[in-house]
Amino acid sequence: MAMQMQGAEEDRVGMMRQLAGNMVRFGWYSGISWLADRASARAGDRRPKVVHKYPVPSRDELMQDLRALFRADAALVRDGLAVADGAEPAGGLLDHLARVRAMFADIGDAAERRQSGDTDTVKDYADMSGVPDYFAQDFHFQKGGYLADESARIYDVQVETLFYGAASAMRRMAMRPIAEFMAGRDQRRVKLLDVACGTGRLLREIRLQYPAMGLTGLDLSPAYIKEAQQHLSGLRRVAFLTANAEAIPLPDASQDIVTTVFLFHELPPQVRRQVAREMARVLRPGGQLVFIDSLQMGDRPGWDGLLEGFPQRFHEPYYRHYAIDDLDGLFAEAGLAASGETTAFLSKVMVRRRV
Ligand SMILES: C[S@@+](CC[C@H](N)C(=O)[O-])C[C@H]1O[C@@H](n2cnc3c(N)ncnc32)[C@H](O)[C@@H]1O
Numbered sequence: 001m002a003m004q005m006q007g008a009e010e011d012r013v014g015m016m017r018q019l020a021g022n023m024v025r026f027g028w029y030s031g032i033s034w035l036a037d038r039a040s041a042r043a044g045d046r047r048p049k050v051v052h053k054y055p056v057p058s059r060d061e062l063m064q065d066l067r068a069l070f071r072a073d074a075a076l077v078r079d080g081l082a083v084a085d086g087a088e089p090a091g092g093l094l095d096h097l098a099r100v101r102a103m104f105a106d107i108g109d110a111a112e113r114r115q116s117g118d119t120d121t122v123k124d125y126a127d128m129s130g131v132p133d134y135f136a137q138d139f140h141f142q143k144g145g146y147l148a149d150e151s152a153r154i155y156d157v158q159v160e161t162l163f164y165g166a167a168s169a170m171r172r173m174a175m176r177p178i179a180e181f182m183a184g185r186d187q188r189r190v191k192l193l194d195v196a197c198g199t200g201r202l203l204r205e206i207r208l209q210y211p212a213m214g215l216t217g218l219d220l221s222p223a224y225i226k227e228a229q230q231h232l233s234g235l236r237r238v239a240f241l242t243a244n245a246e247a248i249p250l251p252d253a254s255q256d257i258v259t260t261v262f263l264f265h266e267l268p269p270q271v272r273r274q275v276a277r278e279m280a281r282v283l284r285p286g287g288q289l290v291f292i293d294s295l296q297m298g299d300r301p302g303w304d305g306l307l308e309g310f311p312q313r314f315h316e317p318y319y320r321h322y323a324i325d326d327l328d329g330l331f332a333e334a335g336l337a338a339s340g341e342t343t344a345f346l347s348k349v350m351v352r353r354r355v
Contacts, residue, residue: 015078022070025165032100033161039104043111050312054297056305066166069345073169081179082172083208091230096157103154103161110141114315122147126223132244134268135220140314152223156199159262163346170347171202171261174290175209177340177351181257181288187213190256194218195245195279196263200228200238206259207235216255220244245275253284261292265322272325276334283354289336291350297323299343306346 057065076082122128122145128136135146142151142158159167182190187210194203197217207215215238219225225240232238243249245263258279264272279289297304311319327350328338336352343349 011078011080014084015074017084018077019070019074021084022073022165022169025160025168026066026070027165029160029163029165032157033164036104036107036161039107040111043108044115050309052305052308054304054308055302056309057300057303061302065345066164069166069169069173072344073172076172076175079179081209082175082205099154099157102150103157106143106150106154109143113138113141113143131220132246132271134271134318137317138315139266140316146221147223149223149226152199152221152227155224155227156201166345168201170344171292172205173342173344173347173349174202174259174261174292175205177288177290177349178206178257178259182210185256187211190214191254192216192257192259193248193250193255193282195248195258195260195275196220197228197240198224198262200231202259202261203228203238204232204235207232207238211236215239216241216250218243218245218248245278246271248278248282250282252281253287255282256284256287257290258283258287259290259292262294264291264293264325264327265316265319267322268318269321269325272322273330273333276330276336280331280334280336280354283336285354287354288339289331289350289352289354291327291331291352292344292347294319294322295343295346295348296325296327299348303346 073082077084122136122138126144126147128145128147131147138145140158140162142148142155144151146152156167163170178192190210191214192206192210193216194206195218197203197219200217203215203217206213217225217228217238218241219228220243222242225242228238229240241249245260260275260279263275267275283289294310295303295307297307307319307323310316331338331350331352335355337355338350339353340351341349
């Protein structure tokens with residue numbers, strides 16, 4: 001009884017820590033975002049005025065939703081489904097500040113790339129031979145595309161700046177469906193694959209919560225995999241595969257859970273379908289897919305203008321189609337049946353079961 005009360009007290013403290021951590025992150029990245037906008041304007045970046053056909057939410061609405069996301073994130077800790085503040089700052093404060101500096105140092109170049117509309121600069125920074133054409137682009141005007149070390153180094157800071165510090169909390173929304181799947185299961189017998197693991201942020205959250213689960217991260221970029229390995233160092237081993245998600249080098253029905261976060265909006269339509277088929281192939285029957293990516297048109301009709309504006313501000317060549325793609329149909333065709341769906345701030349979480 002005393003131990004139970006102590007556990008509940010720890011969960012409450014963890015929840016408050018998580019909430020406080022998110023508020024600090026929000027303040028910090030809002031400040032960075034403000035400064036980055038100014039630095040960009042000083043560098044001569046005249047962003048096109050976004051033309052809205054669809055409605056955009058008010059600042060109050062956005063803030064209300066952000067608070068709801070942070071509450072949902074804190075509830076994960078309260079309910080014992082995630083470890084408090086597992087991800088920030090990844091390599092300590094000094095390392096974080098160095099990355100923020102590196103992001104600012106890139107702003108002038110990024111402004112130039114945006115103004116010139118030249119999104120084929122990647123070959124100047126990284127060897128793109130042997131990767132598919134759609135991958136060999138500088139998404140969101142990053143320098144060198146996904147294969148460049150510098151891009152991997154500043155990615156987390158860029159993404160958190162874009163989402164005002166809410167990216168980690170959106171990713172962690174995978175933890176509840178994972179916990180639901182895990183109920184009554186022995187984690188030592190469960191295998192999870194994170195497709196397009198990037199710098200390993202979600203994998204770290206999962207490893208902290210499930211120290212004995214068999215974890216694999218897959219990404220096409222060795223530079224991002226290297227970051228992920230560093231990010232997970234000191235924790236129990238995670239296997240990494242440098243590979244294309246269109247041809248996952250794992251046997252059929254070998255995984256219990258597949259996760260994928262912020263990938264599909266960067267894939268051409270046919271590639272999305274192929275990757276869905278591959279994720280379904282490696283899942284065991286009854287296995288679970290947890291998919292997180294941007295909201296789509298109509299998910300929150302009052303917010304459609306935001307989705308319309310995003311590809312006008314950033315180089316996201318496949319986002320417009322993603323925003324209207326039939327993900328339900330695409331997953332169903334791949335043999336993945338609906339098992340839950342929700343929105344979380346600017347993202348959606350889709351849960352699917354392998355039939
Ligand atoms: C926007 S990032 C998302 C990374 C990470 N999941 C996250 O939560 O931040 C997209 C990632 O997808 C990877 N990627 C893109 N196309 C891929 C493909 N065909 N196969 C494997 N990885 C791919 C990129 O290298 C990059 O790490």
